[in-house]
Amino acid sequence: MKRKAFQAALPHTIPIAVGFLFLGMSYGFLMRSKGFSVFYPMFMSFFIFAGSMEFVTVHLLLSAFQPFYAFFLALMVNARHLFYGLSMLDKYKNVGWKKCYLIYGMCDESFTVNCSVIPPPEVDRSWFMFFVTLLNQVYWVSGATLGALLGYVIQFDTKGIEFVMTALFAVMFLNQWEECKDHRSALTGLGCSFFCLLVFGSGRFILPAMVLMILCFTFDRKKEERETKREEIE
Amino acid sequence: MTVMQRIITVFAVMAGTMLTRFLPFFIFPEGKTPPKYIAWLGTVLPHAVIGLLVVYCLKDAVFSVYHGLPETAAIGFIFLLHRWKKNTLFSIAGGTIFYMVLVQNLFV
Numbered sequence: 654m655k656r657k658a659f660q661a662a663l664p665h666t667i668p669i670a671v672g673f674l675f676l677g678m679s680y681g682f683l684m685r686s687k688g689f690s691v692f693y694p695m696f697m698s699f700f701i702f703a704g705s706m707e708f709v710t711v712h713l714l715l716s717a718f719q720p721f722y723a724f725f726l727a728l729m730v731n732a733r734h735l736f737y738g739l740s741m742l743d744k745y746k747n748v749g750w751k752k753c754y755l756i757y758g759m760c761d762e763s764f765t766v767n768c769s770v771i772p773p774p775e776v777d778r779s780w781f782m783f784f785v786t787l788l789n790q791v792y793w794v795s796g797a798t799l800g801a802l803l804g805y806v807i808q809f810d811t812k813g814i815e816f817v818m819t820a821l822f823a824v825m826f827l828n829q830w831e832e833c834k835d836h837r838s839a840l841t842g843l844g845c846s847f848f849c850l851l852v853f854g855s856g857r858f859i860l861p862a863m864v865l866m867i868l869c870f871t872f873d874r875k876k877e878e879r880e881t882k883r884e885e886i887e
Numbered sequence: 888m889t890v891m892q893r894i895i896t897v898f899a900v901m902a903g904t905m906l907t908r909f910l911p912f913f914i915f916p917e918g919k920t921p922p923k924y925i926a927w928l929g930t931v932l933p934h935a936v937i938g939l940l941v942v943y944c945l946k947d948a949v950f951s952v953y954h955g956l957p958e959t960a961a962i963g964f965i966f967l968l969h970r971w972k973k974n975t976l977f978s979i980a981g982g983t984i985f986y987m988v989l990v991q992n993l994f995v
Contacts, residue, residue, distance in 0.1 A: 675976050679983075697897055703904045705940060710900050718892040720899040727903025730943075733936050734904070736929030738911030739921050746917050756908050813987035816961060819944035820982040823962050826937045827969050827978075838931040842938025855946035859939070866935050870928065 658780030661772050666788040669762045673789065677796020678803065679817045680707060685804025686811035687711060698797035702760055702790055706730050707797075708818040729859050737764040744768065748779035758786035760793075841869050957994045961986035 681694040693714075694707075701707050706727055713723050737759055744767060745755050755767070763786045772781040830839055849862040888896070915921050948955040965982035972978070 672976060675980075693893075700897065700901045701904055706900060706904055709943070710897065713896055713900070714888060714893055718888050718896065720895050723896050724899040724903040727900045728907060730936075730940065731904045731907040733933045734907035735911055736932060738908060739915070739926060739929045742911060742915055742917075742921070745912070752912075756912055757905065759908050810991055811987075813990040814983065816958070816986040817979065817983045819941070819958065819962070820965055820979040820986070822937060822940040822944055823965050823982065824969060824975050824978045826941055827966065828975065829934055829937055833934060838934040839938055842935025843942065844938075845935070846939040846942035850942055850946055850949065855950060858946070859943065862939055862942075866932070866939070867928070870931050870935075874927065 654777050655780055657775065658772070658777050659784050661776045662781050662784035662788060665766050665770055666785055666792070669766070669789055670792045673762070673792035674796040674799070676704060676817075676821065677793050678800030679814070680704070680711075681797040681800025681802070682804045682811075683708070683800075683814055683817065684711060684797075685801045686814055687715060689714070689801075691798060691801040691805070694797040694801045695794065698794045699790075701727075702758060702793065703727075703731055703734075704760065704793070705818070705822070708821075711815070726859065729863055732863070733761075734759060737761075737768075740764075740768060744782070748782070751779050751783045755782055755786055758790050760789060763789045837873070838870070841866055841873075845869060953994050957986060957989045960989060 677698060680698070681691070684694040684697075685691070697707055697710060701710065709726065709730060710723070713719075713726070738756070741755075741759070741764065745752050748755065759767075766785045766789075767782045770785075772778055826839065826843075830836060833839070845865040846858065846862040849858040849865060852858070853861055911921070945955055945958055948958045961982050964985045965978050968981045969975075969978040
């Protein structure tokens with residue numbers, strides 16, 4: 654049963670393996686270039702297991718000690734998981750002890766596969782999702798560790814390498830832009846964040862930006878509801 | 888930061904991350920459905936958060952000497968690469984190398 658589920662899960666994770674090894678390696682390499690030993694990227698990629706937040710944590714570890722800020726920043730940056738969770742309430746039902754691990758390892762990529770791929774009928778669904786999650790985590794931790802080890806061997810001017818994080822988000826933004834016809838939410842995110850950055854400064858803009866975004870969305874939704882009601886009456 | 892402070896920071900980040908993953912399952916245990924408004928937020932927020940993350944990455948660059956000029960140039964370059972090849976990893980690698988060349992040679 655496990656073998657079959659593993660064989661069904663593996664091909665779905667191959668593209669993720671390429672991406673995770675590459676990104677994980679750049680993350681490990683970045684950590685190493687900032688002077689952290691290989692154990693940092695190894696344990697951080699294992700325990701946090703949320704790519705974007707791990708990149709952000711590099712900044713956090715290099716600035717003053719503010720654990721509460723770190724906690725709330727993690728909440729904000731990973732708030733999307735809340736919505737992944739809401740979408741997976743049904744799928745992660747009746748999977749027994751594996752549920753805990755499935756939730757723990759629910760990164761963007763594992764969510765995407767587990768949410769959209771329906772395994773063939775002869776394959777056990779819970780083991781399939783378990784292996785998707787496990788394989789992804791193995792790729793990510795190996796990538797981060799390898800990257801850091803590489804950082805010991807290869808030496809070159811790494812100034813500017815932290816831009817890999819910006820590049821990652823910029824490309825994610827472009828991908829989303831093309832996949833989704835309605836650009837309002839992407840623009841709202843960009844606009845609210847930039848506005849709050851200018852108003853509140855770089856240290857304190859995330860929380861107000863999140864609040865402003867939710868307000869904008871809610872206002873927009875109310876407006877749409879009124880319009881559809883009016884159309885119905887007419 | 889001392890090693891202990893680093894461990895606490897990593898732990899705080901982990902706790903925050905795990906809270907976002909586990910919370911929905913605690914609030915809505917098997918058999919309960921979330922309200923429509925929350926479910927709807929779940930469809931629009933993920934797109935907006937990516938925009939927030941882009942701005943987060945640029946937060947210090949905006950107030951620096953060059954006011955984010957090398958960053959803007961590199962993002963423009965990523966945009967072109969991405970239109971050309973539509974390959975996520977290629978665009979990320981190309982953009983990062985371009986930026987590194989910029990800040991190591993032009994914007995020193």
